[in-house]
Structures are given as structure tokens and as C-alpha cells.
Amino acid sequence: EGVVLKNKNAKYHACSSRTIDCVKVKRSTSDSFTNDIDAFITDYVVGKDDTRNENMVVGFVFSIMMEKDNGEVVKHPIAVCSNVSDFIKEDATVVDENGNVTLNKDYYFRVATIKGQNISSKNLRLTHAVIDTWRFDKDASGCEIIKESELRKLVF
Numbered sequence: 001e002g003v004v005l006k007n008k009n010a011k012y013h014a015c016s017s018r019t020i021d022c023v024k025v026k027r028s029t030s031d032s033f034t035n036d037i038d039a040f041i042t043d044y045v046v047g048k049d050d051t052r053n054e055n056m057v058v059g060f061v062f063s064i065m066m067e068k069d070n071g072e073v074v075k076h077p078i079a080v081c082s083n084v085s086d087f088i089k090e091d092a093t094v095v096d097e098n099g100n101v102t103l104n105k106d107y108y109f110r111v112a113t114i115k116g117q118n119i120s121s122k123n124l125r126l127t128h129a130v131i132d133t134w135r136f137d138k139d140a141s142g143c144e145i146i147k148e149s150e151l152r153k154l155v156f
Helices: 086-092 146-153
Strands: 002-006 021-026 035-044 058-067 073-081 093-095 101-103 112-116 132-135 145-146
Touching: 035 073, 035 101, 058 086, 058 146, 073 112, 086 093, 145 146
Parallel strands: 058 145
Antiparallel strands: 002 021, 035 058, 035 112, 058 073, 093 101, 112 132
């Protein structure tokens, strides 16, 4: 998952947790991918019952257009990101008269640059994905088509 760096001049403390002198550095797909991964919202995640975010949109499912090895281009869910502010959660949430939570239609196909620690070999999705930046200058049709073989090269 990563490495722990320690200041060589700091005193060593034998304990089970990291001290303030240590920093954990994790790999990111942006370290190995030549282009940013721009993806668009295709679905959403609702907060769990009995939590602060119950009945709210708490995350987004991002997809890319992927060219499979056989040449077929498909919409491929690449990540689920939930690192969004309370303001965005409130703005993205629509509750109908029956109490059903849905995503504000203005959020569908909104583009963001996303990154993660790794690409899962099983389903070619980002692990520990986060939104890096929103791309208001781009729409879903402007996102690059990524080849399946390029994603497979990122599997760690």
C-alpha cells in the first residue's frame, strides 16, 4: 500500500502506531498514468441508516468510456468517490414526496478528474478513489476513451 518515511534525526519510539516523526506515502494512479483520469457521474450512493448522512447523497459513481480489447467501446464504472463537502451532498440530494432519495439531475454526467491508489485487477476499478478536481470546462462527451489494455498496465 505504501511506505513509511521517518526523519533520520528523530528518536526511535518502539510502539504499535506511527509517531509524529513518520509519514506514510501511498502510491497514486497519477504517479503512473500519463494523463489525468477524467470521468463522469453515472450513479450515486446514499448514506447509511442511523448516520449523520442518512437520506443524503454521500458519493458518486464515476464512469469512463473504455475501449475493450475487442474494439468495443463501453461505459465502464471506474470509481466510487465520497470525498465531497456537506454543501455538495445537500445540493446533490433530492428527496421526493415518498421520501425516496435521488440524485439532482444536474449532477449526472458532471466531469471530475479522479485518482486512486491502484487499479483492481478483478474489475479494473480505482481503489481508494478521490475527486481531485471538478472539470466544469468539460462534458462527458469530451472525456478521453481509455483502452482496457492501458488500465491493465496500471494494476499493481
